[in-house]
Amino acid sequence: MARRLSSPSPSPVTITISPTAKDGSGRRAALRKSTGLTSPVPRHSTASPHSSSRRDRYLSASETDTSSDFVHYTVHIPPTPDHPATTGNAAPALSTESIPGPDRSFISGTIFTGGLNCVTRARHVLGSTSDTAKSNGLNCKMRGCDGTPFRIDNRAKAPCECGFVICKDCYMECLSTSGTCPGCKEPYQASLSDESEVEEDEEEEEEGRDRVLPLTSMVRSVKVPTSKPAEFDHSRWLFETKGTYGYGNALWPKDGGRKGNNNVGVHGGFEGFEEPPNFGAKCRRPLTRKIGVSQAILSPYRLLIAIRLVALGFFLTWRIRHPNWEAAWLWGMSVTCEIWFAFSWLLDQLPKLCPVNRATDLTVLKERYESPTVRNPKGRSDLPGIDVFVSTADPEKEPPLVTANTILSILAVDYPVEKLACYLSDDGGALLTFEALAETASFARTWVPFCRKHDIEPRNPEAYFGQKRDFLKNKVRLDFVRERRKVKREYDEFKVRINSLPDSIRRRSDAYNAHDELVARKKMEENGENVGDAKFVRATWMADGSHWPGTWLAAGPDHSRGDHAGIIQVMLAPPPSEPVMGGDSLPETANCCIDTRGIDTRLPMLVYVSREKRPGYDHNKKAGAMNALVRTSAVMSNGPFILNLDCDHYVANSVALREGLCFMLDRGGDRVCYVQFPQRFEGIDPSDRYANHNLVFFDVTMRAMDGLQGPMYVGTGCIFRRTALYGFNPPRATEHSGWFGRRKIKLFFKRQETMGKKHDRKREHDVMIPSVQDGAAGSGDCAEDDDIESAALLPKRFGSSASLAASIPVAEFQGRLLQDLPGTQQGRPSGALTVPREPLDAATVAEAISVISCFYEDRTEWGRRIGWIYGSVTEDVVTGYRMHNRGWRSVYCVTTGRDAFRGTAPINLTDRLHQVLRWATGSVEIFFSRNNALFASPRMKFLQRVSYFNVAMYPFTSVFLLLYCILPAVSLFSGKFIVQSLNVTFLIFLLAITITMCLLALLEIKWSGITLHEWWRNEQFWLIGGTSAHPAAVLQGLLKVIAGVDISFTLTSKPATDDNDDVFAELYEVKWSFLMVPPVTIMMVNGIAIAVAVMRTVYSLYPRWSELLGGVFFSFWVLCHLYPFAKGLMGRRGKVPTIVFVWSGLLSIVISLLWVYISPPTGAKRDYMEFHFP
DSSP: OOOOOOOOOSSOEEOOOOTTOBOTTSOBOOOOOOOSOOOSSOOOOOOOOOOOSOSOOEEOOOOOOTTOOSOOOOOOOOOOSSSOOOOOOOOOOOOOTTSOGGGEEOGGGEEEEOOTTSOOEEEEOSOOOTHHHHHTTOSOOSTTOOOOBOOGGGSSOOSSTTOOOOBHHHHHHHHHTTOBOTTTOOBOSOOOSOHHHHHHHHHHHHHHHHOOOOOSOTTTOOOOOSSOOOOOOHHHHHHHOTTSSSSSOSSEEOGGGOSSOTTTTSSSTTTTEEOOOOSSOTTTSOSEEEEEOOHHHHHHHHHHHHHHHHHHHHHHHHHHHSOOGGGHHHHHHHHHHHHHHHHHHHHHHGGGGSOEEEEEOHHHHHHHHSSOOSSOTTOOOOOOOEEEEEEEOOTTTSOHHHHHHHHHHHHTSSSOGGGEEEEEEETTOBHHHHHHHHHHHHHHHHHHHHHHHHTOSSOOHHHHHTOOSOTTTTOOOTTHHHHHHHHHHHHHHHHHHHHHHHHHHHHHHHHHHHHHHHHHHHHHHHHTOOSTTOOOOOOOBOTTSSBOSSBOSSOBTTBBTTBBOOEEEEEEOOOOSSOOBBSTTSTTTTTOSSOOBTSBOOOOEEEEEEOOBOTTOOOOHHHHHHHHHHHHHHHHTOOSEEEEEETTOEESSTTHHHHHHHHHHSTTGGGEEEEEOOOEEESOOTTOTTOOSOHIIIIIIHHHHHTTTOOOOOSSSEEEEHHHHTTOOOSEEEEEESGGGOEEEEEEOSOOOOTTOGGGSOOTTOOOOOOGGGGGGTTSTTSOHHHHHHHHHHHHHHOSOHHHHHHHHHHHHHTSOBTTSTTOSSOBOTTTTOSOOOOOOHHHHHHHHHTTSTTTTTTSOBTTTBSSOOSOSOHHHHHHHHHHHTTOEEEEOOOSSSOSEEEEOOOSHHHHHHHHHHHHHHHHHHHTSTTSGGGOOTTSOHHHHHHHHHHHHGGGHHHHHHHHHHHHHHHHHHTOOSSSSOOHHHHHHHHHHHHHHHHHHHHHHHHHOOOHHHHHHHHHHHHHHHTTHHHHHHHHHHHHHHTOOOOOOOOOOOOOOOTTSOTTGGGGOOOOOGGGHHHHHHHHHHHHHHHHHHHHHHHOSSOOHHHHHHHHHHHHHHHHHTHHHHHHHHOSTTTSOHHHHHHHHHHHHHHHHHHHHHSOOTTOOGGGGSOOOO
16 A cells, blocks of 8 residues: 655745656657546556655656646546446656656645746645555556555555555455455465554545645645545445346445345345445536426417518518508608518517526535535535625715615625625725725624524615515524614614714814814914915815825815725725634624624625726726726635626625526536626516516526527626636637538637647637646746747736736636536546635735726736726626627526515616616617627627627617607608508408517516516517617717717716605606607607597598508507606606696697698588688
8 A cells, every 4th residue: 555645844845847858759748737546548647656754845747748738637437347448558657857756746736836937836735645556557456446555564565476456345355255366366375464554544544635734825826635535436336246136236235244145134124234325426416407498388489489470571571562652752661660670570589599597506515515525524615716896986876875785785695704705996986985884894793693693684784674574584593683673773873874974074074174274374374475375285084184095075186086096995804714603702792782602703805996097097987997806806815706796786695696606616617707697676666667677688588598608798796707807718619600500610728639620729819728737837848839928928918917917827726617527627626725815915905006006907908808898888798798709608597586686776767768878879889899799709609699789789770660650640640551551461461460479478478487567568668768768879879980979978876765755756756858859759749640630530521541540550559658758757646737738638639720721621611711800
């Protein structure tokens, strides 16, 4: 048996490795990382390690093809009757002349760091175990067994003189059966004198393997265990169950009843037997599952789409072939609009052919990452870290209390505290936001333990205390009511402190400024200067008596909204790795209003960030603030996953982060760039007058896109993979070519061998992720030219920060899947993330300050390929599109039970229209940019491309919609119709199109779970927005493209909750805007046209009722869709005087009579229509 190595010292050992050593064939030898798993096929292996008392450990080098730069894991599959073993001899180990043989260590137990023109550094993580012998081919030679070989009495001597290598189990079986050596067929001369010695030796090996060493830096090194946890040995049971019927047996014998006892269990029922092993091991049970829509709904849905498409084709053909020459202009405009509407409907409907639903299993997540295992005996969390970004810009439009509640809900989520970090980006640099965050951090010491103790949902105090339901439901602790009352009182005092901050800051600043002004005046008088002409600075002061480095209340040089220094303040320091239980002994919980004994009182790290702003620099609004947070978090915490939230979107489900990570960590999750959650809103009026819930988009369109390449990114409530934000390619992708992308070509970006195939070669524009072990290869000729170029371009792409560049491979490694998952080639070992994080120091924070400077992004790829993309009002859609264009896929996560996140939406008509205007303007910008889906790469699926193209095209539908809403009124005024006569063919086509549209709507309601009322509200606001905001967006987009006119928008105001006011007071406020002019005009014209047409038909000698009904039908269709808009103009019910309606009726009658006078009915006597003076 191979002897166990002593535990290495936690301090790193610096070594220098020559990357240009060559073997006999002249090929360069590069350092490669290997695993302790055997393989039945020939492969190059490392030299056998030996124990040594010296501290210095040397690394062996393995011969590998230079085209392979990533780790290659090989797993031994035991031979079975269906899969016989393959024969072959392993290639001889590579000669390592520069490394002394007696002190060579197993290379897979070492982490390499380094870079171009740097000395390669190696940290030995764990001592080599018996798996080292397996890597050198010294495993048990029995057929179907790869057990660990052993030596008699721990000597370097095999049990038999022939040297046949055998494990203990096979040796004991041979002794109990034939007693002869399987190699030479001679009787064994020696036996185990004391089996306990071997067992004790194995226990010592397990202890050495399970020992967890502290990780001194999460940025500069990564802990990698040496081998996988042992899996169930199928061959062991196959060779121990001889004589049974079939393949294996029904009952699994225990160790005590295996030795030739064929009557085990006969007299004692199940005595002598145990339950069969769980073949559905933790690593094989899926974290997620895809739930397809029932075929009973989906098949008719697809059939109706085809039927409606055929009906539209026949209808448009009939319309073109049967023109109305009496009103050719009316017929031409109507046909043009109808063709465009059919095209727009097709773009919207095609991506909905494959909707899916998904579900997660949090039990499997906990068992796999937070349960005690061989590599994690203490059951520490092995989940990756998450950095949460919250963005705010103006404390006046985004109240600090709303932001504070969002922060509190994040700090209280059900996720390992040491793996969570929260960053607040204050793009306005306001002292009010800064001090509100400080108050929030103080109140969190009471709120977070209270939520953990009593399992509070939701964990937003404003939402929790404002619930109307019974708060005692499912609460069993006797002290809950008393502690809830105390926490409620603490929260009320917290709200008062937040609300009083503006006055407190103003009074404090006035007092300090008055004192400084008196001192300055006195000094000027002493110097004989003129005091009357002096101007004194009106600064904003912090509580410690120093100037606030951000924006002052009275703007001054270097202290205005667009001109201030960068600020980083750690409000809550990184927590320790071990739980800290509350009690009277802790100073933090001594004065707490709740009993925290037995409750973990740690809080996640909380950081305030305000990036530097200077005149003359383009700060790129929200996208620039998000990229500043990406760089700051990479230096300070470097979580491999990022969650971004708006300041008014709080965490409504405490396990939402776990559900989102299930998709990232499941099999195939390494291709997922982000997980998008649906947006849910509070404070919406019960009738949802302006479709603020937007359920048709979030529950129909997004679910349908999830069945393609994934949903689009909508700006908030999204968990990103950090390496995907860095602009790297997925580990593998698929190129789609041919008609509708039917031809598929697999692409691999993990630096695998090309096997001579052109489509596997790396593209010039592809960017590879530098792996953790890349530094071990040095900067010599052993690496590929493209990889050297990629490493050299890292500072040019990411900036000059060395810490930021060093954090990239670490984040990539921590975001990998577990290597135990089936089919995982580039996974990380289990238990690699259970080590504590290095505490923050001044140098780290200083480095974080440098990466948020206003000039850091100059001559880099931030905003062009890396991070949030610049140049569009809707930077969220463009950012998600770029990731899909590189071959990534995304996932739509609808949490079970409670919504994941909840926010607020503008319920005022004017605010809602301006919000839609901003979205539509961004779509127009996308259409006229290179982000148009027409120029997408072959890695994007055809239907995904159609969906993105529809996003860029939908504002242009408003031009045709405006024209089509005026045509009914023109038809009624002129007495002409879009067709020459209402014949049966036209009515049948119209009926078929209408019925199929209604049936499709019902089926969408069925598989998406929305209601008919919500679908109808969406249809109404589609016409309201299409006749108001969308035409203005098209105009603004054209002005920007043609004339270069910049587009600026104001923030959407977030309502602050006030229990004394009406919750829906904003719904009835009428704020006039130029966007209201087109809908008001359409309503007035159609209303007057109906009145004129009715009176003309009534007074006509030959009334044409068919044309009247056709025109009135379409005008009524327009007015029904605009009804919520008209209701919004009326304001609050009961506030509009009755005389307004009387005047409106009289005005319509007068205009109608005037039209009859101008165009009297045919055959009417002119005398009766003329006015004569007496």
